[in-house]
Amino acid sequence: MPRRRRGSRVSALEDCREDAAAPAAAPPVPSATWASGAPQAAAAGEPVLLRGIFEIGRASCDVVLSERALRWRPIEPVRPEGESKLDLMCDEEFIELKNIFSVKLKRRCSIKQRDGTLLGITLFFCLKKERNKLKDAILDLINLSEDHCDVWFRQLKKILAGFSNRPQSLKILLNPQSHKKEATQVYYEKVEPLLKIAGIKTDVTITEYEGHALSLLKECELQEFDGVVCVGGDGSASEVVHALLLRAQKNAGVEAGRILTPVRAELPLGIIPAGSTNILAHSFHGVAHVVTATLHIIMGHIQPVDVCTFSTSSKLLRFGFSAMFGFGGRTLALAEKHRWMSPNQRRDFAIVKALAKLKPEDCDISFLPFNSSQDLQEKKAQGSPTSACTDQWQMVQGQFLNISIMAIPCLCSVAPRGLAPNTRLNNGSMDLIIVRNTSRPEFIKHLKRYGSVKNQFNFPFVETYTVEEVKVQPRNNMSKYNGEAGAEPQETASEDSFPWNIDGYLLEVASDVHVSLQCTAKLKSIVTLMLQWKHLKAYLPHHTGN
Numbered sequence: 001m002p003r004r005r006r007g008s009r010v011s012a013l014e015d016c017r018e019d020a021a022a023p024a025a026a027p028p029v030p031s032a033t034w035a036s037g038a039p040q041a042a043a044a045g046e047p048v049l050l051r052g053i054f055e056i057g058r059a060s061c062d063v064v065l066s067e068r069a070l071r072w073r074p075i076e077p078v079r080p081e082g083e084s085k086l087d088l089m090c091d092e093e094f095i096e097l098k099n100i101f102s103v104k105l106k107r108r109c110s111i112k113q114r115d116g117t118l119l120g121i122t123l124f125f126c127l128k129k130e131r132n133k134l135k136d137a138i139l140d141l142i143n144l145s146e147d148h149c150d151v152w153f154r155q156l157k158k159i160l161a162g163f164s165n166r167p168q169s170l171k172i173l174l175n176p177q178s179h180k181k182e183a184t185q186v187y188y189e190k191v192e193p194l195l196k197i198a199g200i201k202t203d204v205t206i207t208e209y210e211g212h213a214l215s216l217l218k219e220c221e222l223q224e225f226d227g228v229v230c231v232g233g234d235g236s237a238s239e240v241v242h243a244l245l246l247r248a249q250k251n252a253g254v255e256a257g258r259i260l261t262p263v264r265a266e267l268p269l270g271i272i273p274a275g276s277t278n279i280l281a282h283s284f285h286g287v288a289h290v291v292t293a294t295l296h297i298i299m300g301h302i303q304p305v306d307v308c309t310f311s312t313s314s315k316l317l318r319f320g321f322s323a324m325f326g327f328g329g330r331t332l333a334l335a336e337k338h339r340w341m342s343p344n345q346r347r348d349f350a351i352v353k354a355l356a357k358l359k360p361e362d363c364d365i366s367f368l369p370f371n372s373s374q375d376l377q378e379k380k381a382q383g384s385p386t387s388a389c390t391d392q393w394q395m396v397q398g399q400f401l402n403i404s405i406m407a408i409p410c411l412c413s414v415a416p417r418g419l420a421p422n423t424r425l426n427n428g429s430m431d432l433i434i435v436r437n438t439s440r441p442e443f444i445k446h447l448k449r450y451g452s453v454k455n456q457f458n459f460p461f462v463e464t465y466t467v468e469e470v471k472v473q474p475r476n477n478m479s480k481y482n483g484e485a486g487a488e489p490q491e492t493a494s495e496d497s498f499p500w501n502i503d504g505y506l507l508e509v510a511s512d513v514h515v516s517l518q519c520t521a522k523l524k525s526i527v528t529l530m531l532q533w534k535h536l537k538a539y540l541p542h543h544t545g546n
Helices: 004-008 146-161 183-197 212-219 234-251 279-285 290-299 327-336 343-356 374-381 440-449
Strands: 048-056 059-066 069-074 093-096 100-108 117-128 134-142 169-174 201-206 227-232 269-273 303-305 308-311 316-320 322-326 361-369 394-406 430-436 462-474 498-502 505-509 513-517 523-526 530-532 536-538
Touching (some): 117 146, 134 290, 169 183, 169 212, 183 201, 183 227, 234 279, 269 290, 316 498, 322 361, 394 462
Parallel strands (some): 269 523, 523 536
Antiparallel strands (some): 059 069, 069 093, 117 134, 303 523, 322 498, 361 462, 523 530
16 A cells, blocks of 8 residues: 555656746655666657656656656665666666556545545556457556646546547447357457446447348438447458448448449448457457457557458449358358357358368359559549459359458468468458369368468469459359258258358359459458448458357
């Protein structure tokens, strides 16, 4: 417990005026002196805002607040001349102000006193840990002087208010069915407490059925919010991404069936990973970690993320980040029929069943290779159609076991390098990964490579391309997916459609599909990720879960 004697000897040295007089009611307080005889200073070129003495970790420290950082060093007594001073020098510690997300007065709780006895100031800040993880931490600045703490508290609050990119109010969409129905517990135990500490207002809606978030975001008022946060898995996040972009097109007067150059989403999107695979969150943050995602949202970290349009010749099907056709589509279709199983059981069962019935799709695949030249990118940024910028379309034909089209790396626990490790979040390109027909053992070897450090594409039947647009056209109806043998008619896919896996969302399409990366509408990911189109914003997951 800090002693009052120590707290009473503290003075705030504002604006670097170390010789400022103390209040008339109190005697002058001598300023602290370093053992070296030199005063503590902020980094070169940084003006000092405040300087004072606080107890930090049971040691009296000289604390300096500058425009960028809070620095402190334990105070040591001055030794007589001739004695060694090397053992007295203590390392300076500091926190960058950009990592602080809240400041509060620290008080001792008391039944008799409403506010309690003032103990000092508590800073809440963000720490970087290993493997892209973030951690919340606190620093107590102990001082019993009300006036002293008030000056520092007001100055710190003023600095934090200057970070205008940080959200003040968020719309929360929570899917209670995600993973093992743990999303509600994840939010109220890990996410909400941090948002409250940061002073962020929230409006929580618990979704009740598939498509609820889509219908809600089409109509609800969002003007009062600084962002939308999805608590769930890949399926839930994909639905919210699609809804936000559809809403942006509607508000801009763009017809949903004729989207050539989509507009950006109006609000950034944050994704809290609470699903079974969490590919989106893992790809955006480098790790699927709830606290990391929450802190990215609180700190207002924005990551532009490329977004694709999936469409037929007559209408828009979906906005998304990745898609799989063939084995990947069939696997999801099988998993969706067995949602009564646990997520891991459902995934393993679907993979084994799809492998047992492994068969190729006969397709024509047309694609436009990625051109990174500056002139072309400038034309695309100005809204010129991609097909008008270049005329280098290429085509491959044949029988394919799987076709993957991905604008993000698609990282997850079972594929630590990612399903498409060569992609980037916002460089304007997609990876087209084609697996031609081969034997079942060879295809299984290819799949196993995703879970190892070996190159999963180092097979003669696997081809990869970096592209901007892709068109997939099934050549006949002979290989169409008809579900499990003996399944009831209502449980099978339509006889005239093929299953597509778009960010964990099952979509059945009867015709060719055109996949285009949009250069004028990135999604901002509040990395927990916020949304734009190929420019989505996400504050900053996958194929068999919501």
